[in-house]
Amino acid sequence: MLKIVFPAALLLSLCVYALPQDRIIALPTSPRRIQIAAEKTIPVLRDGQSQLEIVLPAGANRVLQFAAAELQEYFRRSCQVELPVVNAPNDSKVSIILGDNQWSRQAGLDCTVLPRDGYYLKSVGRRIYIAGVDDDKGNPAEAFGWSVLFERGTLNGVYEFLERFLGIRFYFPGEIGTVVPKHQQLNLPQMDIYDRPDFPRRRYGAAPINHQAWFPEQEYHHRLSGRMNLNLRTESFYVPCCHSMERLKIVERFADKYPDILAMDEHGKRHTQPGSVYYGNLCYTSPSLRDELFRDAVSHLSGEPAQNRGLRGWDPSAIQPGFFNIMPKDHFRTCYCPRCREFYQKHPESELVWDLVANIAGRLRQAGVPGYVTAMGYGHYPNPPQTVSLPDNVLIMISVRGPWAENIPAARAEGDQRIKIWT
Known part of the structure; x- marks a missing residue:
């Protein structure tokens, strides 16, 4: 086990930072909020027909584009439906609205107060907002090695949504380690979730192994390991300490x-x-x-x-x-x-x-x-x-x-x- 010890000056309350990197390393102190209604009143999938759309504002960065693509991919695999991506919500649809934008702010979501890697999942009527802080320079499609170190709060929220409401699990890289339940009918509850990591530093590693029943050679690739870091919502920064x-x-x-x-x-x-x-x-x-x-x-x-x-x-x-x-x-x-x-x-x-x-x-x-x-x-x-x-x-x-x-x-x-x- 490795542990970082912070000087007393770093034990800071949420969003009060002396240096930009203080937000990175400060332990989150704000309480989680996870409120999920017992009744599932948001119609998503009925007899194989989808009511959903993904809203991606014009000019969305690559983190948001990737988040939308992941939603499309896993709804395709889980529900056998193709979700359209649009630039503005349609009131006749159930809209999953991604990122920090005019609609999420109108819904009361303030991403400026989120700790590093935190996110919101909130529904208002037929709209579901998934929002966090996303680095305009980040590119999840090429995320492996050192290139996974960028903020991707909305993408973290998307994986939380897929796990919590579709039952998807990411156990280890590759098809065998990914569990995707099938759905013909799917309704969602109203939700109000603010979540964040317990620890800023969260890492995952997989070394090459010979157990090909679990890691077929064609599946073991550094990009798969990088993708797993995204799935598991690992750290988006690195505090260097190595010789x-x-x-x-x-x-x-x-x-x-x-x-x-x-x-x-x-x-x-x-x-x-x-x-x-x-x-x-x-x-x-x-x-x-x-x-x-x-x-x-x-x-x-x-x-x-x-x-x-x-x-x-x-x-x-x-x-x-x-x-x-x-x-x-x-x-x-x-x-x-x-x-x-x-x-x-x-x-x-x-x-x-x-x-x-x-x-x-x-x-x-x-x-x-x-x-x-x-x-x-x-x-x-x-x-x-x-x-x-x-x-x-x-x-x-x-x-x-x-x-x-x-x-x-x-x-x-x-x-x-x-x-x-x-x-």
């Missing part, structure tokens, strides 16, 4: 200019052998390293392209809009240079990583640069620092063993205790 000191190509960019950024072994030699697993270990007391890392952080958090810093791009595992990760590479090796030895005389060795994090985050705070530094309690530095104070623009991820420790009492207790001392 940035390697992903930022620090050695490749700066080692020739600043040899002292490389960690020194016990014999006074720098780790300069590219074939060694220890290559890329850095000296965290190096002023040159800290200055260049600070410049990287300022550049990214100010919205500059990575090319300004000699990179082809900002690695999404470590760098995301509003977030800059500071985390050593795996195969960590202690640096024994004179500066680091002096530090170890005054602090535990694990504090050196936190000292680096605090230095960069503090300089960003002092310079007025918006955004957050992310770091992980991991490896030989899993616990909170004892001699270093972390600024409030730092977000900490705690690394524990997760499901592999559930049946090992000592390991689980160790992880639980680590979370407890951080929180």
